[in-house]
Amino acid sequence: MPDSSEFIYNLETKTAKKALKKVWKNPEAKKEVLAGLDRMNKGELLPRNQKNFKGFKKLKEIKLTDTRMLVQPGKNGGPDQIVAIFMRRDLDNIASIFKGKYK
Numbered sequence: 687m688p689d690s691s692e693f694i695y696n697l698e699t700k701t702a703k704k705a706l707k708k709v710w711k712n713p714e715a716k717k718e719v720l721a722g723l724d725r726m727n728k729g730e731l732l733p734r735n736q737k738n739f740k741g742f743k744k745l746k747e748i749k750l751t752d753t754r755m756l757v758q759p760g761k762n763g764g765p766d767q768i769v770a771i772f773m774r775r776d777l778d779n780i781a782s783i784f785k786g787k788y789k
Contacts, residue, residue, distance in 0.1 A: 692727050693757070696767040701783045705772035715753050719771055722750045740781050744788050758788070
């Protein structure tokens with residue numbers, strides 16, 4: 687997955703890597719994520735698709751149909767960092783694991 691001028695990938699936790707593998711095994715989910723990344727890169731992502739993530743101050747949730755992305759805003763005008771890409775049904779599990787790291 688290539689970085690862009692709008693975002694970079696920072697999938698450094700085991701949980702994030704495992705969740706992405708699960709998404710990539712599902713052809714429809716993979717297609718949805720790639721389309722969402724393309725929209726992000728073009729600046730076409732609608733505000734209703736973005737919100738703060740469940741009480742986290744440092745993370746935004748990008749809401750697609752069956753998948754979600756967690757994004758940490760870029761520092762000093764840098765690009766946003768995608769820290770997790772996962773299936774929607776795994777949301778609560780990801781939130782509980784990321785609490786200690788990004789709260």
